[in-house]
Amino acid sequence: MMQATVAETFAKLWTLDKEVLAIAWLSLRVSISAVVLGSAIGIPAGAVVAITTFPGRNGVTAVLNAFMGLPAVVVGLVVYLLLSRSGPLGTLGLLFTPTAMIFAQTILVTPLIAALTRQMIEDADRELGEQLRSMRLSVGQRARTLVVDARFSLVVAVLAAFGRAVSEVGAVLVVGGNIDGHTRTMTTAISLETQKGDLPLALSLGLVLMALVIVVNALASLLRSYAMRTYG
Amino acid sequence: MTAVLPITVRDLSFRPGGRIVLDRLDATITSAGITALIGPNGAGKSVTLRIIDGLLQPDDGTIRFGNRLPQDVRRALVFQRPGLLRASIARNVALALVPWKLSRQAIAERVDQALVAVGLAHRADEAARRLSGGEQQRLALARAWVTEPELLLLDEPTASLDPGATEEIERLIVRMARNGTKVVLVSHNLGQVARLAEDIIVISRGQAVEHGPARRILSAPRSAEAQAYIKGELPWIAFSETRTACSQP
Amino acid sequence: MDRLFRNAHRVLTTLGLLLLAVSPSSAQAQRAITVASTTSTEQSGLFKHLLPKFTGSTGIEVKVVALGTGQALDIGRRGDADVVFVHDKEAEEKFVADGFGVKRHEVMYNDFVVVGPKSDPAGVAGKDIQAGLRRIAAVKAPFVSRGDRSGTHAAELRFWRDAGLNLAAIKGDWYKEIGQGMGPALNTASAASAYLLSDRGTWLVFKNRADLAILVEGDERMFNQYGVMLVNPARHPHVKAADGQRFVDWLVSGEGQKTIAEYRVNGEQLFFPNAGAAERL
DSSP states (O other), rough: OHHHHHHHHHHHHHHTTTTHHHHHHHHHHHHHHHHHHHHHHHHHHHHHHOOOOTTHHHHHHHHEEEHHTTTTHHHHHHHHHSSSSSSSSSGOOOSSSSHHHHHHHHHHHEEEEEEEEHHHHHHHHHHHHHHHHTTOOOHHHHHHHHHHHHHHHHHHHHHHHHHHHHHHOOOHHHHHHOTTTTTTHHHHHHHHHHHHHOOOHHHHHHHHHHHHHHHHHHHHHHHHHHHHHOOO | OGGOSEEEEEEEEEEEEGGOEEEEEEEOOOOOEEEEEESTTTTSSSHHHHHHHHSOOSSEEEEEEETTTTGSOEEEESSSSSOOOOHHHHHHHHGGGGGGGOHHHHHHHHHHHHHHHHOOGGGGGGBGGOOOHHHHHHHHHHHHHTTTEEEEESSSTTTOOHHHHHHHHHHHHHHHHHTTOEEEEEEEHHHHHHOOOOOEEEEEEEEEEEEEHHHHHHHHHOOOHHHHHHHHHHHHHHOOOOOOOOOOO | HHHHHTTTTHHHHHHHHHHHHHSSSSSSSSSSEEEEEEEHHHHHTTTOOOOOHHHHHHHHHHHHEEEOOHHHHHHHHHHHHHHHESHHHHHHHHHHHTTTTTEEEEEEEEEEEEEEETOOOOOOOSSSSHHHHHHHHHTTOOOEESSSOHHHHHHHHHHHOOOOOHHHHHOTTTTTOOSSSSHHHHHHHHHHHEEEEEEHHHHOOOOOTEEEEEOOOOOOGEEEEEEEEOOOTTTTTTTTTHHHHHHHHHHSSHHHHHHHHOOOEEEEEEEEOOOOOOTOO
């Protein structure tokens, strides 16, 4: 039975089954969008928290670190309640759409990116902070300089956030509804197909997902070694 | 250069976390040449330098430059090792111009001039972090050069360099002093101080205990602290001619 | 490379906007309705057969959110779906009575079966659900329950009660409540060689059977009635009432009923259309 399953799985992958491709593309689209938005918010926020002092800074740092591990289902539930027609943002009519999924995953990854950024920029500030302050750079200029200088570490953080987003199922399932042809991602499809006992499809999706995560991690380490080689 | 003189330090106190680092420090710098701050570790030399630069704020006391307010004085601070970006030499020098908001063209021109002055122009696109210690300090001086400072402050700039590199850096410092920049130098290297300084301030336990012409301080220090320090550092040196950094104004 | 990173924020924003723009759905160019239904219905494959016919006839796309019956009704109450299509008559009638649904229409029925290990250690095989359950309780044979507020779960609880058994009193380690859908329940039963009440549809498409087989079927009490309701636009004005009603009407129409009857799994008919004669036009 196992052999037949494996054979069918590879057949599906080999022929680039249209359904598999569409599902994979949706996963990518949703998670990449979420990570892009999350970075646009999280990186500047994390950088500024890293280099400034203000009352309650320790609290903010603790909260960011705690939210790094937000359970995806909880985020999904909260966003669902927000976007439901009976909820505060109901008039937007966004529930059960890819946009809602992007929204939920953005909430999921932004604290992660901000917390990692804060840590990395704090380390960078320890090394370069005095030099930058002595050159009279403003807070914004310092933040930007440190972020650009730490770019390789930050990209690794962003890739980690992507890995988290593309592998999660709790949030996208609840706010997307796993609608065939519309909001079915790799993870929700895997859970559905496993439930149905259709293991070849679940497995082929699982392999695609794993391959993606592996590629992303390989990219991260390639980036690291490029940085070391080029800039010392 | 005279635009910053005299540098008047009055009653300077610095007490981070309750610890007394500077204790009502008084000093008046009138010399146009290179002024050296010397003293044992922990005396407060680096802190004084940073307060003069404006990088640190004192808890008490004032600093005046002539009759000008500190924020109007263009100052540059050079550390023992520069903080370097993961980028080219040129980019690292250009960093000093970020607050100036110049056009890309203007920045490129100034950076080029500064790199020529320190002898790194032909390597402008190389990775800065791969430079040797001496080359990195030349980059640091290029950073200072590019902002056309009225006051150049250096905190043990050659402490990690070999004698050859030290000589190069000293030559550049002297050159900037000759161009009209007032230089204040913190150094443990009394040979260097002997070579470069016109006047010396001896700092001990947060206070300026002695201030006078370099030659006199090094050969015949008056205060007990100065004597202890200099004897300890220089039991054997034969004092040689001071190279005067600046001719008459 | 350097300049790329320095302009990174510009690159990122452009990428981000591109990706969101490329999204085909979201800004619905086509008419579409949202139908809340159950996992067992979707997993039976009925929608893949049924919906293209409807869309072909009317040009209205149908997006199915498949959950447990309880959740599907909840979505209807919140106004997040236009139509609710489930199989729990009591709950559906309450839905309409509470003002969340317009009218309940009967559509079709399928049936439940009891599956279990081929060796049938509890000796339940036959046509009588109540007798079968009594025998399972007597020998405390392992039994898997969905335990998830679904229509199937509600039916299961009814069967125990009607068999004269007080589940709360006799429950033990042999009775496993997993709080999940039909698929996971079948997976669990197959792994544990346990008995289980399943809808025929999910069973027919379930591929991971191990040594499970149908043991009790054909008891009229196990027929599972489906009902469809339009979510009340008076309660939720944004509901796509016209298009939703077209779906409801189509399901009970001659064409819809015929399409339902034509659906086969492994050559077997799964759903039996039974919309009221007054409905069929």
